[in-house]
Amino acid sequence: MSLNIPKKLETAVNRTIRNYPQKRSASLMVLHAIQEHEGYISPEAVEWVARKLELEPINVHELVTFYPMFRQQAAGRRVIKICRTLSCALAGADGLRRHLCGKLGLDERDHRLQITEDGRFSLESVECLAGCGVAPVMMCGDDFHEGVTPEKADEILKEKE
Amino acid sequence: MPQEHRLILKHVDDPNYGPDLATYRKHGGYRALTKALKMKRKRGAKGALITPQEWLREEVSRSQLRGRGGAGFSCGLKWSFVDRKSGKPIYLICNADESEPGTFKDRQIIYKDPHQLLEGIILSSWANDVELAYIYIRGEFVEGARILERAIAEARRQGYLGKNVLDSGYKLEVHVHRGAGAYICGEETGLIESLEGKRAYPRIKPPYFPAVLGLYQCPTIVNNVETLCAVKHIADNGGDAYAKLGTPNNTGTRIVCLSGHVQRPGYFEVEVGKVTIGELIFDANFGGGLRPGRRLKAVIPGGSSAKVFRAGETFQLKGQKKKVKLLDLPYDFDSLLQAGSMSGSGAIIVLDDTADMIAALANIADFYAHESCGQCTPCREGSLWMSKALRRLAGGQGRRQDAEQLLHIARNIQGRTICAFGEACAWPVMSVVEKFREEFETRGEEHERAATEAKTN
Numbered sequence: 276m277s278l279n280i281p282k283k284l285e286t287a288v289n290r291t292i293r294n295y296p297q298k299r300s301a302s303l304m305v306l307h308a309i310q311e312h313e314g315y316i317s318p319e320a321v322e323w324v325a326r327k328l329e330l331e332p333i334n335v336h337e338l339v340t341f342y343p344m345f346r347q348q349a350a351g352r353r354v355i356k357i358c359r360t361l362s363c364a365l366a367g368a369d370g371l372r373r374h375l376c377g378k379l380g381l382d383e384r385d386h387r388l389q390i391t392e393d394g395r396f397s398l399e400s401v402e403c404l405a406g407c408g409v410a411p412v413m414m415c416g417d418d419f420h421e422g423v424t425p426e427k428a429d430e431i432l433k434e435k436e
Numbered sequence: 437m438p439q440e441h442r443l444i445l446k447h448v449d450d451p452n453y454g455p456d457l458a459t460y461r462k463h464g465g466y467r468a469l470t471k472a473l474k475m476k477r478k479r480g481a482k483g484a485l486i487t488p489q490e491w492l493r494e495e496v497s498r499s500q501l502r503g504r505g506g507a508g509f510s511c512g513l514k515w516s517f518v519d520r521k522s523g524k525p526i527y528l529i530c531n532a533d534e535s536e537p538g539t540f541k542d543r544q545i546i547y548k549d550p551h552q553l554l555e556g557i558i559l560s561s562w563a564n565d566v567e568l569a570y571i572y573i574r575g576e577f578v579e580g581a582r583i584l585e586r587a588i589a590e591a592r593r594q595g596y597l598g599k600n601v602l603d604s605g606y607k608l609e610v611h612v613h614r615g616a617g618a619y620i621c622g623e624e625t626g627l628i629e630s631l632e633g634k635r636a637y638p639r640i641k642p643p644y645f646p647a648v649l650g651l652y653q654c655p656t657i658v659n660n661v662e663t664l665c666a667v668k669h670i671a672d673n674g675g676d677a678y679a680k681l682g683t684p685n686n687t688g689t690r691i692v693c694l695s696g697h698v699q700r701p702g703y704f705e706v707e708v709g710k711v712t713i714g715e716l717i718f719d720a721n722f723g724g725g726l727r728p729g730r731r732l733k734a735v736i737p738g739g740s741s742a743k744v745f746r747a748g749e750t751f752q753l754k755g756q757k758k759k760v761k762l763l764d765l766p767y768d769f770d771s772l773l774q775a776g777s778m779s780g781s782g783a784i785i786v787l788d789d790t791a792d793m794i795a796a797l798a799n800i801a802d803f804y805a806h807e808s809c810g811q812c813t814p815c816r817e818g819s820l821w822m823s824k825a826l827r828r829l830a831g832g833q834g835r836r837q838d839a840e841q842l843l844h845i846a847r848n849i850q851g852r853t854i855c856a857f858g859e860a861c862a863w864p865v866m867s868v869v870e871k872f873r874e875e876f877e878t879r880g881e882e883h884e885r886a887a888t889e890a891k892t893n
C-alpha cells in the first residue's frame with residue numbers, strides 16, 4: 276500500500292514539530308496524526324515519520340510496538356474500547372463485553388482488537404479510562420460513554436452505523 | 437455532618453459554567469496571575485528583599501502543599517531542588533496522564549475548567565523561570581486535548597501566554613502532548629522519556645532526578661494537574677490561608693474519587709484529613725453507603741497500587757492511645773501511611789461482601805502485567821507470573837500453595853526495580869493475600885480436591 280499524506284496534514288505535522296526543541300519529541304503527536312488519517316501505522320508511514328523527524332525507522336517502529344494506542348493493521352470503521360479494569364468490572368463491564376461480542380459475532384474470550392466480518396466495527400478491551408465513577412465506561416471512536424448498560428450500548432452502535 | 441469544601445472544583449458542576457476564557461474571567465480567573473506579574477520586589481519572610489517569583493515560591497512552601505499525583509511529596513521542596521544555576525533552560529511538565537485505576541479527578545478539571553489549570557501552569561512556570569511548558573495528557577482524553585488546545589489559543593490571544601505575558605516581559609509557551617495508552621507514562625521519568633519521543637522507560641534515580649536532569653537533561657518540574665491548580669489558589673489567597681484548610685502537614689483540599697460498590701460514586705473535594713474513610717463511604721453527602729443489605733468487605737484507599745484495607749481492621753496511629761478503626765481513619769496522607777497503606781492518587785475503591793477478592797486481585801494483576809514497561813526482570817516476569825497464578829485460581833485451577841507463591845513473587849519484586857511500579861504491582865498482591873489468606877487457601881484446596889476427584893473417577 277502506498278502512503279498518501281495530503282499537503283494539509285503535512286503542514287499540520289510541520290507545525291507540531293516546531294513545538295519542540297528536538298524533532299524526535301514530536302514522534303507520538305505525529306504518529307497520532309498519521310493514524311487518525313490512515314487508520315493505522317503502516318511500514319511506509321513509519322519510514323515517512325522517521326524521515327520527517329530525522330530518525331532511523333527502528334526508532335519509530337519501537338514506539339508503534341510499545342504504545343497500545345497505535346495499530347499496525349487496519350481496524351473496523353468504528354473502534355469500540357471497553358474498560359476492563361476493576362471499578363468497571365465491579366459495575367458489570369464483563370457482561371457488557373459479552374453482550375457486544377455476541378451482537379457483533381466476536382470471540383468474547385479474546386481481549387485484543389477484533390474486527391467484525393463486515394469491517395464496520397472493532398472491539399477491544401482497554402485498561403482504566405479514568406471514568407471509574409461512572410462505570411462501566413467505553414469509548415466509541417473518540418467519544419466517551421458512561422454508565423453503559425447493554426441497552427445503551429445498542430443505542431450507541433445504532434447511532435454510529 | 438462533614439461537607440465538601442470546593443476550591444478547585446468550585447464551578448465545574450454549575451450548568452452555566454463553561455471551559456471558555458470569558459466564563460473563567462467572570463469568575464475571578466487570571467486575577468492571581470495579573471496581580472503576580474505586576475508585583476514589585478518585596479520583603480520576604482526572612483526580611484530580605486525578594487523577587488515576585490521568589491515570593492510565590494515562598495508562598496507555596498508556606499502552604500505545605502503536597503503533590504496530588506501519588507507520592508504526596510512537598511511541592512515547595514520539589515521546587516527548591518530545581519537546579520537554577522546550570523545555565524540550561526528549566527522546563528515544567530503538567531502530568532495529566534491520569535491512569536492510576538480508580539482515579540478520575542484530573543479529567544474533571546481538564547474538561548470543565550481548563551483555564552484554571554492553565555493559570556496554575558503559567559504561575560508555576562513564572563515562579564520557576566520556565567519559558568516552555570508541556571501538558572502531557574493521556575492519549576484517550578482526545579476531547580480533553582482539544583479543549584486544552586483551544587484554551588491555550590484563547591489565552592495566547594488575550595496575552596496570558598506568548599512572548600510578552602501581560603506586558604511584563606515574561607515569555608512562556610505551553611504545548612499539549614498526547615500519550616498513547618501506556619500507564620507507565622504517568623511515572624515522571626517514564627513521562628519524560630516519552631516526551632522525548634522514546635519508549636516510556638523510567639530512568640534510574642539517582643542521577644535522573646527531574647529537578648536536576650529531566651527533559652533533554654535539563655532541570656524539569658513535573659507536577660500533577662490538581663497540584664498546579666492548588667498553586668493558583670495559593671497565589672490568589674496566600675500560602676497561610678491555604679494552610680488553614682485541612683490539617684497540619686496535610687493542608688488544603690483534595691479531590692477524592694470514589695468508585696466501586698457505593699450508592700453514589702463520584703468525585704468529592706474535601707479538606708484533607710477533616711473527613712474519615714467511613715464518612716466518605718457512608719455519609720449521604722458522599723458515597724451514600726453500600727447497596728441495601730450489603731456489608732463492607734474491603735477498601736482500596738489510594739488507587740489500585742495502594743495496599744488494601746480489610747473491613748474491621750484497626751490501626752495504631754502515632755500519638756493516639758487507642759487503636760483507630762478503619763472507618764474512623766482520617767483520609768489524609770500521614771494517617772494512611774501510618775495505617776500501612778497510602779492515599780496515593782486520592783482514589784477509593786469500595787468492595788462489598790459480593791466481591792470475590794481473588795477475582796478482584798486477578799483483575800488488578802492483569803492490569804500490571806499488561807502495563808509493566810519490561811525493563812526490569814523482577815517486574816516484567818513477576819507481574820506476569822502473578823497474573824497467571826491468579827487467573828488459574830480465579831478460573832478453577834488453583835493450588836493451596838498459590839497464596840505462599842504469590843507472596844514470594846511479590847516480595848521479590850518490591851525494592852528491586854528501577855521505578856515504583858514494582859511496588860505498585862507487588863503491594864496489592866501482598867496485602868490482599870495476607871489479609872484474605874483463608875479465601876486463597878480454601879479456594880486452592882477446593883480446586884485440588886476437585887482435580888484429584890476428577891482423576892480417580
Ligand SMILES: Cc1cc2nc3c(=O)[nH]c(=O)nc-3n(C[C@H](O)[C@H](O)[C@H](O)COP(=O)(O)O)c2cc1C
Pocket residue numbers: 502503504505506507508509511514531532533534535536619620621622623624625658659660661663664855856857860
Ligand atoms: C507507576 C506510576 C504511575 C504514575 N501515574 C501518575 C499519573 O497518572 N498521574 C500523576 O500525576 N502522577 C503519576 N505518578 C506520580 C508521578 O511519578 C509524579 O510523582 C507526580 O506526577 C508528581 O506530581 P505531584 O508532586 O504534583 O504529585 C505515577 C507514579 C508511578 C510510579
Ligand code: SF4
Pocket residue numbers: 620637638807808809810811812813815816853854855856857858
Ligand atoms: S519497575 Fe517495571 S515499570 Fe518500572 S522500570 Fe522496571 S519494568 Fe519498567
Ligand code: FES
Pocket residue numbers: 358359360361362363364402403404405406407410412537538539
Ligand atoms: S476502571 Fe474503568 S474507567 Fe477506571
